Amino acid sequence: MNLYAIRAIYIFEMARTWRTLMESIASPILSTSLYFVVFGTAIGSRIGAIDGISYGAFIIPGLLMLSLLSESISNASFGIYFPKFTGTIYEVLSAPISPVEIILGYVGAAASKSLVIGVLILATARLFVDYEIAHPLWMISFLLLTAVTFSLFGFVIGIWADDFQKLQIIPMLVITPLTFLGGAFYSIDMLPEPWRTMTLFNPVVYLISGFRWSFYGIADVSVTVSLGMTLVFMALCVATIAWIFRTGYRLKT
Amino acid sequence: MQPIITIKGINKTYTSGFQALKDIDLEIRRGEIFALLGPNGAGKTTLISLICGIVTPSSGTVHVAGHDIVSDYRAARSTIGLVPQEVATAAFETVAATMQFSRGLFGKPRNPAYIETVLRELSLWDKRHAKIVTLSGGMKRRLMIAKALSHEPQILFLDEPTAGVDVELRRDMWAMVRRLRDSGVTIILTTHYIEEAEEMADRIGVINQGRIIVIEDKAVLMNKLGKKQLALTLQNPLERLPEELAGHRLELSADGNEIVYTFDSQAEHTGIPELLRQLGKHGIDFKDLHSSQSSLEEIFVNLVRPRP
Structure with missing residues (x-):
């Protein structure tokens, strides 16, 4: 195992975060705060409690997931896309590193960064609403699992993208709608049929439901199913990345 | 003496069907300066990229310092420093940080004294805290060489090292390449400037349309064909x-x-x-x-x- 290489990539990627501190950390925190002000405090005060949870507290897990997903994807995709774009990827490709080590460096850094953001958002939320965490270990596990899984997914997007537009397309056109429709702002039980059944095809539903369960002990779908679905998606990403390195897709000719 | 690089029957056909390398057999001797000459599109960069692991061979084998570049890629790649044709750097990093990054990638622990030696040798020590984006073109080129040397390689590939470089800097680079050779590093360079090969190389290989057509000691080549x-x-x-x-x-x-x-x-x-x-x-x-x-x-x- 080339630990020095993993460390080098990790430090390099984290350095980018510190260099762009405003965009990296301040902006997701600011945008989440705005959600809390608008939905949690302003509108939320006129919405009744859902399953006994005040609306402001109810949306915390969903909002956290929203940031976690988009941050993980954008960090990881940019992290690998940028060296491809500038040409510096030659150094990584010619170095004595295995694909696993490359992933540990890039995905590890992207996931760390989104975890930091997740924790900061959680702390920010405290300023607006009271909440409790019923199953802290599960909460941390979901947080970790989601950050890693979607950083892997972001890595795939970063490899696939051959221009800056493609880098944005998946997060904008797929992830954001899926998160909004995945029960970030409502319980899917509030939906009439057939929308409720259709929603079950949205993988983000399982992430948010499981995550919300770790906070309040309430869930739209069983927590085992949530965990299972997250692991399935993670396995899919790992399989895709394995294929990328085996074939050299968009990395090597 | 055992050659430091042995290339046997290498072919490379891209997915487009273009065959960039045809039946390449080549041995590079330890400690020599080998110049690979060829017109644009002859396959020089493909050959270098293939040895360094950036391009996958379609068939054939390459051994670097006795290690197969596919099955034993870690050992093989650890011995190689690559300076690609295009200047590609992480613009917003500092010189010192990018050197550390390169060294780490190749699995080497920190060694500030060695990095200082390399940066001084390439007149970049004063710029170690500068962001790469603020460096001049010539400095960036020297930085590419410094990065390639950051992990103390035995072999250095220089792909068109002096393309677009002014005369003075070119002379400096030649002097530096000679010093490197004297310190025991094997150097393989491709170049468009034939005077560069004439000035520097111990041996010359000419590649054209993916085939090596001549491999000869420079003196012999000049005598024989001149x-x-x-x-x-x-x-x-x-x-x-x-x-x-x-x-x-x-x-x-x-x-x-x-x-x-x-x-x-x-x-x-x-x-x-x-x-x-x-x-x-x-x-x-x-x-x-x-x-x-x-x-x-x-x-x-x-x-x-x-x-x-």
């Missing part, structure tokens, strides 16, 4: 050459003031004494003479020129 000429400036212009001299490979200039004699530099008898005797016999006096040898450039152009 031709020598003797030019005589005449005292009085001639209208035509005497018939007896026609058997010699002689040419009379249009104004009749100069005779040019072409001879084989490798032949035991150059034929010059005989020619001079003949000229004396015919009363042809000359006031000046000089001999010249064809440059590597001429040899190269002759080699890669499409044959009718």
Whole structure:
């Protein structure tokens, strides 16, 4: 195992975060705060409690997931896309590193960064609403699992993208709608049929439901199913990345 | 001595169907400067990229320092430093940070003293805290070399190292490459500047349309393929050459003031004494003479020129 290489990539990627501190950390925190002000405090005060949870507290897990997903994807995709774009990827490709080590460096850094953001958002939320965490270990596990899984997914997007537009397309056109429709702002039980059944095809539903369960002990779908679905998606990403390195897709000719 | 790089039967066909390398066999000797010459699109960069692990071979094997580049890629790649043709750097990083990154990638622990030596050698030490984006073009190029040297490689690939570099910097780079060779590093460079190969290389390989057409010691190559000429400036212009001299490979200039004699530099008898005797016999006096040898450039152009 080339630990020095993993460390080098990790430090390099984290350095980018510190260099762009405003965009990296301040902006997701600011945008989440705005959600809390608008939905949690302003509108939320006129919405009744859902399953006994005040609306402001109810949306915390969903909002956290929203940031976690988009941050993980954008960090990881940019992290690998940028060296491809500038040409510096030659150094990584010619170095004595295995694909696993490359992933540990890039995905590890992207996931760390989104975890930091997740924790900061959680702390920010405290300023607006009271909440409790019923199953802290599960909460941390979901947080970790989601950050890693979607950083892997972001890595795939970063490899696939051959221009800056493609880098944005998946997060904008797929992830954001899926998160909004995945029960970030409502319980899917509030939906009439057939929308409720259709929603079950949205993988983000399982992430948010499981995550919300770790906070309040309430869930739209069983927590085992949530965990299972997250692991399935993670396995899919790992399989895709394995294929990328085996074939050299968009990395090597 | 065991060659440091052994390439056997390498072929590379891209998915587009374009065959960039055809049956390449090549051995690079430890400690030499090997220049790979070839016109644009000949396959120079593909060959280098393939040895370094950036391009996957379609068939054939490459061993670097005794290690197969596919099955034992870690050991093989650890010995190589690559300076690619295009300057590609992480613009917003500092010089010191990017050096540390490169060294780490190749699995080496920190060694500030060594990094300092490399940066000083390449006149970049004063810029170690500067962001790369603020460096001049020449400095960026030197930084590319510094990065390639950051992990103390045994082999250094320089892909067109002096393309677009001013004369002074080019001379500096040549001096640096020689110092590296003297310290035991094997150097493989590709270049468009034939004078560069002529100046630097111990051996020369010429690649054209994906095939290596010549591999030779520079001196031998220049001797073998080069031709020598003797030019005589005449005292009085001639209208035509005497018939007896026609058997010699002689040419009379249009104004009749100069005779040019072409001879084989490798032949035991150059034929010059005989020619001079003949000229004396015919009363042809000359006031000046000089001999010249064809440059590597001429040899190269002759080699890669499409044959009718």
